[in-house]
Amino acid sequence: MSSTTLPTPRPPVVKPSPPTDLVTRHVSGFVTRGGDGPCYGMVAEDGTEYALHGPDVGELRTGSFVTLRLTTLQARIDCGPGVPMSIVTD
Template structure:
């Protein structure tokens, strides 16, 4: 069966006119819409931006542009935070050795006066007064290394 151009043109023409009407590209006289009155406030001296058409879904419906929203679960704060938001890393102690030697117990006092009693059987030898940086972990053994906050030594190294 062979189609003649007359039978193929009307469906194609209908599709083109429908697309022009849904995207706003049709001539205003053909749609019966009046031309807008240009007002002095609407006239600009620069080049006009081309109108943007709303996307057309495969079903032929015009889909509105998406509106950006905040991600789910994020709301603006209602009050200032109760705790500091710039927290120091936990488990890091920097200070001067107050009880030194070859271990396994050491005493370290930080610059703000916090005293630590640290346990580390293989931490090394540190003399009193040496400035050290210590990575700590909770002390799981029942050992007393003197006054201060008890912690186990993960790594202990001198700093300049």
């Protein structure tokens, strides 16, 4: 074995950028916090609670069963309790 001391790696200089290929998925469940938006709440069929942001969605009625296309929320927006996600409308 060699007694050579390896250099200590330095932390990155620049913070890594967020991924450009955001993953979207369809989630079905019941609306728990409805209204005209932009914030909503939903409990999915698997029991996961979501805090949803969708400024262009319009009205979602509390208690209605919906299937929405969701993606990771890019901005820090507090839409209440649950996993923060953004509703994809296009």
